[in-house]
Amino acid sequence: MTANSQSPAPLRRSIRRRRVRDRLIEALLLAAGLVAVFTTLAIVWILVVEALPFFEHVPLRDFLTDTMWTPLFAEPRYGILPLVAGTLVTTFVALAVAIPAGTTIAIYLSEFASHRLRETVKPALEMLGAVPTIVYGYFALVMVTPFLQKLIPGLPGFNMLSAGLVIGVMIVPYVASVSEDAMRAVPNYMREGSYAMGATRLQTAMRVVMPGALSGIAAAYILGISRAVGETMVVAVAAGLQPNLTWNPTESAATITAFIVQVSLGDLPHDSIGYQSIFAAGLVLLIVTLAFNIAGFALTRRFREAY
């Protein structure tokens, strides 16, 4: 007993030391977690602070209603509409590719493919999603546009159609994988019930699985839209850099993102209106993608809770 009576003191000291160390480490880990919060705050703060001088110079009304965007010209006009139109057109073209293709692949992988095929195809699709966007830009400009020019005579070398199609291919893996996850979350007994009633696989997929996974599939589409809206290099390379208020995808037009790239390529002084205009454009882009992201995440949360 006397031999042991000495040990509690150092033991207690060691326990206390380890507790203190644990506290310190927990604080460090929390600080790392807060980096995410600070990044979001910093994004909003920087965009607002740098865009404020722009809006002191340009009335919000002009910004939202003027039909010309020429901030770098001698007689500048500051209407965001042409850039928004360019962004919307490329996004629509992209969705026209990505939604049918992505949904078909998701249904096939989730309801028809064997386990082995699924395990082989999913990593391959992942690779398709990992291709650098600048490589997709090259693909659009050098391969897709000449091909489209054979089909549509008179198509300009820079056009939104080719850029949109390639963005569509780019987000197919994304749409497919999120929708597939949603479909796989539909419990098997629902499929079995449907098969027991004599339904085929396709009927089960269309009338049982798809409605069951609807909010998840919608989330996949919305997150795909947000990607297409924010895509930069493909449009900067292949769709042209001239702002152009048009709804025709075979024309050349700049998007919000392409404009930011165009201005960044030049060397604008820090306090010029051109420099401030990219933050105003960025703010619009952030608000649009943020709205889509929030809608998408709200929907994913719902489908997770459904079963």
Next chain:
Amino acid sequence: MATVAQDPALQAIRAGVGRRKLFDAIFVIIGLLVMIAALAVLCVLFLDLVVQGAPRLNWDFLTSYASRKAENAGILAAWVGTSLIMVVTACVAMPVGVAAAVYLEEYAPKNWFTAIIEINVTNLAGVPSIIYGLLALGLFVYKFNLGQSIAAAGLTLALLILPIVIVATREAVRAVPRAIREAAYALGATRWEVTAHHVLPYSMGGVLTGMIIGLSRAIGETAPIITIGALSFIAFLPSPPVTAEFPFLSFAWLKDAFTAMPIQMFNWVSRPDPAFRVNAAAAGATLLGMTLLMNGIAIWLRFRFRKRINW
């Protein structure tokens, strides 16, 4: 029997079943075709880049600077710049990302404060990369006075891939069974000892996979680096990280101007001269090769770790 087979109602049902089976078969074919088409794009893309870029894909291309003459131009400054940026990105994103993930999985209480952090992580994953570029331009380049430097680019890309690293690490940490943690706690380990001695070593495979996927994304990111203002014509290398004198390591390169692989490729693609398109293809083939290789390693690692671990 014959009368039953000729029953019109039965025949109608049989026809309906036949038609529905046909639809099933047609869908299988369509599904396979769409999938093959998507994967064919990947193959065509890579093969075309290699074929178009073949005349320039040689040793000189890797060891020459950019040049006004297409046939003399190379990607030396670009790949050195990209490698150094990746070093900064990895050194920042790995510790911060893993620490944040460990906090969220092992430490965080379930309350509104944790929810805010989690919402921020998911939200950041959906912010377009060019917005990160604007953040970097306003914050790193002008407010922190880092200038158009390797450090600014590395930090930007680190923020960009942080959500990827956090999500991958959380998944890996979550896969470690409770029993292991409880056994360690029962022996008197503190929370950090449980994490550092048990949970993290067992989830290292998943953490590495996430890190590689994050870096493979960062390596191809063009937009944020353009926004910072990387120069596309650079005919010098950053100062060397290793020096002859004590202390043998130099960090002067962090403040140097730079160019990167995707920037160089963008510069060549946007020139009207078709000779530069060949260079762009060669640079694209190199870049795509690097990305696919990194992704391949990540997929292989994931497969291996999944196979080996039997709790």
